[in-house]
Amino acid sequence: xxxxxxxxxxxxxxxxxxxxxxxxxxxxxxxxxxxxxxxxxxxxxxxxxxxxxxxxxxxxxxxxxxxxxxxxxxxxxxxxxxxxxxxxxxxxxxxxxxxxxxxxxxxxxxxxxxxxxxxxxxxxxxxxxxxxxxxxxxxxxxxxxxxxxxxxxxxxxxxxxxxxxxxxxxxxxxxxxxxxxxxxxxxxxxxxxxxxxxxxxxxxxxxxxxxxxxxxxxxxxxxxxxxxxxxxxxxxxxxxxxxxxxxxxxxxxxxxxxxxxxxxxxxxxxxxxxxxxxxxxxxxxxxxxxxxxxxxxxxxxxxxxxxxxxxxxxxxxxxxxxxxxxxxxxxxxxxxxxxxxxxxxxxxxxxxxxxxxxxxxxxxxxxxxxxxxxxxxxxxxxxxxxxxxxxxxxxxxxxxxxxxxxxxxxxxxxxxxxxxxxxxxxxxxxxxxxxxxxxxxxxxxxxxxxxxxxxxxxxxxxxxxxxxxxxxxxxxxxxxxxxxxxxxxxxxxxxxxxxxxxxxxxxxxxxxxxxxxxxxxxxxxxxxxxx
Amino acid sequence: xxxxxxxxxxxxxxxxxxxxxxxxxxxxxxxxxxxxxxxxxxxxxxxxxxxxxxxxxxxxxxxxxxxxxxxxxxxxxxxxxxxxxxxxxxxxxxxxxxxxxxxxxxxxxxxxxxxxxxxxxxxxxxxxxxxxxxxxxxxxxxxxxxxxxxxxxxxxxxxxxxxxxxxxxxxxxxxxxxxxxxxxxxxxxxxxxxxxxxxxxxxxxxxxxxxxxxxxxxxxxxxxxxxxxxxxxxxxxxxxxxxxxxxxxxxxxxxxxxxxxxxxxxxxxxxxxxxxxxxxxxxxxxxxxxxxxxxxxxxxxxxxxxxxxxxxxxxxxxxxxxxxxxx
Numbered sequence: 001x002x003x004x005x006x007x008x009x010x011x012x013x014x015x016x017x018x019x020x021x022x023x024x025x026x027x028x029x030x031x032x033x034x035x036x037x038x039x040x041x042x043x044x045x046x047x048x049x050x051x052x053x054x055x056x057x058x059x060x061x062x063x064x065x066x067x068x069x070x071x072x073x074x075x076x077x078x079x080x081x082x083x084x085x086x087x088x089x090x091x092x093x094x095x096x097x098x099x100x101x102x103x104x105x106x107x108x109x110x111x112x113x114x115x116x117x118x119x120x121x122x123x124x125x126x127x128x129x130x131x132x133x134x135x136x137x138x139x140x141x142x143x144x145x146x147x148x149x150x151x152x153x154x155x156x157x158x159x160x161x162x163x164x165x166x167x168x169x170x171x172x173x174x175x176x177x178x179x180x181x182x183x184x185x186x187x188x189x190x191x192x193x194x195x196x197x198x199x200x201x202x203x204x205x206x207x208x209x210x211x212x213x214x215x216x217x218x219x220x221x222x223x224x225x226x227x228x229x230x231x232x233x234x235x236x237x238x239x240x241x242x243x244x245x246x247x248x249x250x251x252x253x254x255x256x257x258x259x260x261x262x263x264x265x266x267x268x269x270x271x272x273x274x275x276x277x278x279x280x281x282x283x284x285x286x287x288x289x290x291x292x293x294x295x296x297x298x299x300x301x302x303x304x305x306x307x308x309x310x311x312x313x314x315x316x317x318x319x320x321x322x323x324x325x326x327x328x329x330x331x332x333x334x335x336x337x338x339x340x341x342x343x344x345x346x347x348x349x350x351x352x353x354x355x356x357x358x359x360x361x362x363x364x365x366x367x368x369x370x371x372x373x374x375x376x377x378x379x380x381x382x383x384x385x386x387x388x389x390x391x392x393x394x395x396x397x398x399x400x401x402x403x404x405x406x407x408x409x410x411x412x413x414x415x416x417x418x419x420x421x422x423x424x425x426x427x428x429x430x431x432x433x434x435x436x437x438x439x440x441x442x443x444x445x446x447x448x449x450x451x452x453x454x455x456x457x458x459x460x461x462x463x464x465x466x467x468x469x470x471x472x473x474x475x476x477x478x479x480x481x482x483x484x485x486x487x488x489x490x491x492x493x494x495x496x497x498x499x500x501x502x503x504x505x506x507x508x509x510x511x512x513x514x515x516x517x518x519x520x521x522x523x524x525x526x527x528x529x530x531x
Numbered sequence: 532x533x534x535x536x537x538x539x540x541x542x543x544x545x546x547x548x549x550x551x552x553x554x555x556x557x558x559x560x561x562x563x564x565x566x567x568x569x570x571x572x573x574x575x576x577x578x579x580x581x582x583x584x585x586x587x588x589x590x591x592x593x594x595x596x597x598x599x600x601x602x603x604x605x606x607x608x609x610x611x612x613x614x615x616x617x618x619x620x621x622x623x624x625x626x627x628x629x630x631x632x633x634x635x636x637x638x639x640x641x642x643x644x645x646x647x648x649x650x651x652x653x654x655x656x657x658x659x660x661x662x663x664x665x666x667x668x669x670x671x672x673x674x675x676x677x678x679x680x681x682x683x684x685x686x687x688x689x690x691x692x693x694x695x696x697x698x699x700x701x702x703x704x705x706x707x708x709x710x711x712x713x714x715x716x717x718x719x720x721x722x723x724x725x726x727x728x729x730x731x732x733x734x735x736x737x738x739x740x741x742x743x744x745x746x747x748x749x750x751x752x753x754x755x756x757x758x759x760x761x762x763x764x765x766x767x768x769x770x771x772x773x774x775x776x777x778x779x780x781x782x783x784x785x786x787x788x789x790x791x792x793x794x795x796x797x798x799x800x801x802x803x804x805x806x807x808x809x810x811x812x813x814x815x816x817x818x819x820x821x822x823x824x825x826x827x828x829x830x831x832x833x834x835x836x837x838x839x840x841x842x843x844x845x846x847x848x849x850x851x852x853x854x855x856x857x858x
Contacts, residue, residue: 055853058854126736237591
């Protein structure tokens with residue numbers, strides 16, 4: 001199974017090896033990693049309970065925000081899942097030409113953060129936009145629901161694609177061939193055999209997309225659609241009293257956890273065993289108009305999700321530069337972005353090791369709780385984490401306030417689940433017997449760790465680091481709240497420039513961010529492909 | 532494995548390096564935008580060799596941050612867009628030297644000497660010249676149904692909140708809430724800041740907006756802004772409120788001398804000329820005249836509001852804005 005961060009935790013047949021009792025070292029390390037990560041929700045709850053909520057929004061307004069948030073999330077989830085599953089199916093199951101290229105193109109938009117997507121929508125439409133300049137007619141900028149829905153759906157579809165693809169590959173061809181052999185039509189096979197086996201992956205993908213949408217701050221701010229997240233920031237930045245923002249953050253955290261809880265419950269208990277059969281799957285041949293349609297779909301998706309954004313950015317950049325706008329350099333912001341991203345990625349990979357260990361190789365009764373905790377922390381919307389950590393730092397950890405260290409640690413807590421997931425995948429493929437052998441041969445625990453365990457999971461560590469790197473490069477709301485004075489990252493530069501209407505500057509910073517992000521992403525998708 | 536750790540440590544070192552310790556650093560919390568004031572701050576550093584680190588965010592945001600940080604704040608100077616957010620934390624400010632306070636007209640300085648104005652701005656109604664809607668004669672006309680869906684506001688912006696505070700002082704809370712509700716019922720288009728409102732009005736995306744006077748002049752200096760105009764509401768009510776951007780020194784500052792120099796710099800001829808010629812605001816010292824075709828401040832029909840009191844009702848203002856459903 002491919003290492004995706006985002007893969008649905010599949011119950012594979014575990015490799016042979018004794019179930020060891022959890023060694024204290026691993027559990028201590030896990031506690032050291034996870035307990036601080038629990039600080040944001042706990043300290044936020046404490047903050048709100050002890051300081052009160054201040055004057056919050058009127059109930060009618062809260063209800064409006066709730067409907068807007070849930071509405072957007074549902075719409076985006078359905079759309080992104082549909083788009084992502086279609087691209088996944090076309091690139092893994094059919095024999096259309098250029099499959100591998102389409103696979104990469106389908107995953108590539110993952111480098112584009114939601115606020116950049118919003119920027120490109122704004123930059124493409126409107127009286128000064130790309131479309132107006134090239135085609136002569138003006139498409140009014142889709143502020144509000146439509147814009148937010150478009151920005152998020154198109155750019156979250158790759159996430160669904162990356163989760164559904166490996167699942168599609170793993171479905172035992174025998175089940176489908178048996179159904180075909182028994183006379184079922186192609187669509188019947190899909191709906192009655194394939195789709196049910198895809199359920200865990202679809203639920204997982206839906207969860208990822210849904211949580212991301214609830215947490216999204218950049219796109220809804222720039223496209224001016226009021227969701228909970230946007231309202232939280234408005235309260236935070238627009239009031240002297242910080243309590244209403246904290247209170248609403250707590251509400252949003254609970255909402256996110258509720259969604260996570262529902263997903264965990266609905267995880268299929270039917271226990272589809274996906275074993276490697278060793279039989280190659282026969283790709284579905286599509287011909288004629290179906291082939292044209294499929295290629296057209298993939299091309300259109302790539303056009304919307306890659307060509308248009310980059311074109312808009314280049315268009316604004318070139319137009320601005322030739323109009324005499326001075327850009328200055330983004331060197332400082334780039335170095336800072338890369339610095340914190342690398343630091344967080346490295347720490348997250350390291351921190352993932354004990355957590356992955358106690359949930360994979362050395363399962364005990366607490367392992368389920370550890371797994372759930374990791375995902376619970378991951379599901380918390382980033383702006384709420386930011387608000388929580390600011391409050392925590394000011395009250396309990398003053399020296400850390402507005403420090404780079406606190407910022408990096410917060411990143412690690414927020415994105416830990418991504419690296420845990422990839423390390424888990426690596427651990428699942430390898431037998432713990434190797435560790436036993438090393439110990440049996442006389443190596444101490446630390447030596448075994450360094451010489452045997454870590455090298456065995458290094459693909460997972462690297463993949464996890466790459467994922468966290470990408471996530472931190474793109475991160476916006478928590479960075480806004482926690483950054484030291486004068487510490488601007490590329491993400492902040494893009495967001496603030498777009499907010500002020502400096503599209504040329506925003507585009508230049510965007511291109512810098514894309515350039516830096518593309519390498520890790522290509523490395524990740526290449527790994528995916530070569531499996 | 533070892534190289535991975537080295538990389539991580541290296542990365543942390545590089546990023547931590549960028550944000551140096553406080554030392555002799557002057558830390559400014561600026562509610563004014565980077566685009567507008569960074570060049571001026573660079574001028575200050577050039578002429579005094581004092582290194583400045585700036586935190587840019589909204590004025591109200593920074594006021595809330597300062598209050599949240601309390602006595603342990605590292606900030607030395609608060610440079611805000613409006614007197615309301617400036618005054619909100621006035622308890623944390625130290626009294627400015629009398630010479631500084633005397634350099635401006637008394638109405639542009641805090642009565643208790645906790646802050647001083649640095650440049651004057653007037654609230655205005657920007658409108659697209661193609662609009663057929665009748666321009667507002669009083670601030671209440673802005674909530675008229677003829678402007679439904681066509682007025683841009685920035686409800687979290689410091690200047691807007693100061694304007695609401697002024698309305699509370701002039702009319703009382705109940706009347707202000709009524710006005711805000713009427714505005715909210717008129718489908719206002721909300722923006723995070725003033726600049727996008729002006730750009731939108733110029734582009735015809737909206738027909739009008741509540742902003743400060745100088746944004747249009749800046750837009751024109753860049754060759755745009757030809758399809759919109761500033762409209763100073765004739766009634767002379769809070770729609771044409773005059774208020775200064777201003778600065779205050781935090782009492783907990785560890786570099787009081789540098790802070791004082793910074794404040795004096797902002798009121799120097801060099802800085803006031805910058806405000807007049809680059810940002811098109813009203814200079815507040817008699818030695819410098821406004822430019823960009825602006826009349827003298829005294830010649831505008833503006834309301835008589837005690838700016839020192841704005842901060843007292845800022846909390847109420849944000850509460851009312853929230854209650855009215857504008858956020």
